[in-house]
Amino acid sequence: MNRVVVGLSGGVDSSVAAATLHHQGYEVVGLTLWLMKGKGQCCSEGMVDAAFICEQLGIPHHIVDSRDIFQTNIIDYLVSxxxxxxxxxxxxxxxxxxKFGPMLVYARETLGIDKIATGHYAQIRYDEASNRYQLLRAVDLTxxxxxxxxxxxxxxLAGSLFxxxxxxxxxxxxxxxxxxxxxxxxPESQDLCLVEAHGSMQQFLDKYITPNKGDIVDxxxxxxxxxxxxxxxTIGQRKGIGIAAKEPLYVIALDSxxxxxxxxxxxxGTQPECTVGRVNWVSISPPTTPIQAxxxxxxRSSAVPVTVIPLEDNRMKLIFDEPQFSITPGQAAVLYNGDILLGGGIIEQFK
Incomplete structure (x- = not known):
């Protein structure tokens, strides 16, 4: 019998993922990561619902304390x-x-299971021609x-099911x-788990960053x-600037x-190009010459045409066919060819 560890947050999507695989004949083990305290998907309320789902399906339920790794990789990362x-x-x-990395390690090393599954809306397929697993958009594009x-x-990707x-x-x-x-x-989760837990991103950040008054300048x-x-x-922000002007003002840059x-x-606030670091090539091998994508x-933005120029050190330059508004350092630039996700990385600071 095929065995799989399903990541359960306590939401409807992960619950249906577990139930679907269970009804397909998989031997399913539920796994919930304890990420933080408070309200939201990844917390005590979610763990209770996840445990109830496992009881309904008659499957084991494991809870792993991941608060330290979440603190280091997410909270500290965000604050800095x-x-x-x-x-x-x-x-x-x-x-x-x-999630995926530690879950697969736990599945393999603790449970002796080589597959994990989640309730994400995306698709994975194996491409024999390139000998690579490809990541594709979900059927439900919304x-x-x-x-x-x-x-x-x-x-x-090889160890995951969606x-x-x-x-x-x-x-x-x-x-x-x-x-x-x-x-x-x-109800469906509408925000980041941190936002749900603290009420807003500003309230979350106020716990870690001391307010430091400064100037808003043109x-x-x-x-x-x-x-x-x-x-x-954040770059591209219009609301909440608090300055009256003839034309709407947007945040163009942040000078920390x-x-x-x-x-x-x-x-x-438009940019003709940007550089991207920490690039991970997914469905194709790293290109050595410029490509179109x-x-x-x-x-929530639409995918737009771009020329991709590979650089050293897992970086790339993106030249947009038309200048783009609100290119924001720290956000991801993700490349597609139709529904196939080619790769992506983090937008770097502008000079």
Whole structure:
């Protein structure tokens, strides 16, 4: 019998993933990572719901204390990034360093199982021609989470299953009802687990970063107002700047060294190119010459045409066909060819 460890957060998606594999004849073991205390998916409430689902399905349930690794790889990572004036993307970091990697190690070394599964909306297939596992967008493009999975290695893809990748969200809800799962009507998580736990990202950051008042300036350095901490702003932000002007103002840049927030009109916030570091090539081997692709620079942004120029040290330069607004250091730039995720990395600071 095929055996698989399913990561259970206590939400409907991971519950249906476990139930689906169970009904397909897999020997399923539930695994919940204890990441932090407080409200939200990854906490005590989620662990209780995950345990209930395992009881419903008649499968074992393991809980692993991952609070230290979450603190180091996510909380410390976020705080140091915001202090440096960037807007870090925690989810892709969490998926590789906190979830998929440790889960697969636990499955293999503790349980003797070589496959894990999650409730992510994405697809994996093996391509014989390239001898590589490929990561693809989900069938339900409105729920596609491949963007957050760009940093997964070939070993992690080989050991992972995404049972929901070919389902629409409505079908997932229907299956949850069909399986009579406790989580069938559970509201969907709308924010980062840290945001849910603390109320807002600002409230979370206020626990770790001391407010440091500084100037809000235009591109010429003229002081327009005051801010209460660079970490409370992100490039492309329009709301909450608190300055009256004839034209809408946007955050154009963050200067953590001088403790300044730089604002301007929308036209000043576009970039013709950017550099990307910590690149992970997923569905293709690392290219040695320029390639054409589409790039997504935010989870909710559309993929746009780009020329990709490989650089040394796992870096690349992206030249957009048309200048793009709100290119934000710390966020991920993820490359696609149609539905196939080619690779991705972290947008670097502009010089």
């Amino acid at each position: 990034g915001y202090e440096a004036g960037i807007t870090p993307l925690p989810c892709s970091q969490c998926n590789k360093a906190v 729920k596609d989470q491949s963007y957050f999975l760009y940093d997964l290695t070939q070993d992690l 049972p929901l990748g070919e389902l629409k969200k409505t079908e997932t809800r229907h299956l949850a009802t069909q399986y009579n799962l406790k989580t069938a009507d559970k 591109l010429d350095g003229k002081i327009l107002g005051q801010h209460n901490g660079v970490h409370n702003y 060294v001088r403790n300044r927030v730089i604002v301007g009109d929308r036209t000043k 589409s790039v997504q620079v935010r989870y």
